[in-house]
Amino acid sequence: MTFHEMNPTLKFLTVTCLMFGLAFMYNPWTPLLVFTGTLLLQTLFADVSWRRWGLYMIPFLLTAIGTLWTTLVFGREAGGAVVFTLFGNDVTEENVRLAVTLALRVLAFTALSLLFTLTTDPKRFVYSLMQQGKLSPKIAYSVFVGFRFFPILKSELIQLYETHALRGVRLETRLDHVRHVPKLLIPLLAGSIRQAERIAFSMEARGFTGERRSTYEVVPVTRNDFVLAACLVLLFVVSMWVGIR
Known part of the structure; x- marks a missing residue:
């Protein structure tokens, strides 16, 4: 307990x-x-x-x-x-x-x-809100997608830093990384839009309509x-x- x-x-x-x-x-x-x-x-x-x-x-x-x-x-x-x-x-x-x-x-x-x-x-909290709090699946799965985006954005940001470093950009100190952030915002935003479209197509292909559905993980x-x-x-x-x- x-x-x-x-x-x-x-x-x-x-x-x-x-x-x-x-x-x-x-x-x-x-x-x-x-x-x-x-x-x-x-x-x-x-x-x-x-x-x-x-x-x-x-x-x-x-x-x-x-x-x-x-x-x-x-x-x-x-x-x-x-x-x-x-x-x-x-x-x-x-x-x-x-x-x-x-x-x-x-x-x-x-x-x-x-x-x-x-x-x-x-994750368990959102499942519980759906099951006991009657939270709409549209809101719940939107929260799940938001959680999913954080590690994706972090991974893409690291890849962008490494790509620019291979092209000769000086990124030796933390101050260099901070100064270089504005140059990464547009490609990071474009990558986020592409990821959002892929997730939307994936959810639609799996039959997600926002209606009530059975859940694999039950929070009693x-x-x-x-x-x-x-x-x-x-x-x-x-x-x-x-x-x-």
Whole structure:
């Protein structure tokens, strides 16, 4: 029983509801407990590289620090005793409380988002949206084609660089590669159009009309999915109860 095996649609709805509910909590304890509880659940029920998680967390950590700083410096003066003075502004207890709450909320949102992102296979998520969320196959397969295009574009870009290098173009440093990008855009765009036409003809030849059809890969909803969803909901309820007290 792991978050990797959890039904993606149910996981998405659960995480979205938690984030929506968290937006209405104006105390620092609720987002703090949601953040730490999410990390605990991720440790117990997921196999995630913490090094990768930490790298993804860096920009959001900076965002949380920036939110804390700007709320303290530029926030509207609220009631309560003055804690300290910052750049001529009196920072009250209520200002500190609000700043810490907003910063912790950013971290809690990020932890929940990373829990979903790092434990969800995009292909399985789209299949689940078609089967449980009744997503239109036209939209679903358009998303699949978009995912398919990324490695194709990367491969074609490498081929173009290698072709130009064989023709004597100096591409020794990263700066040379960046400067050469505008000369690659037109052939890359032409190649993308050709690939799109081939994919469209291929889908039409295989009878794709956008109507409902049987799927080879079935993404079920199991009892373990509801157990993991209940763990997340229980975490939010406990965090909300502690914050309100």
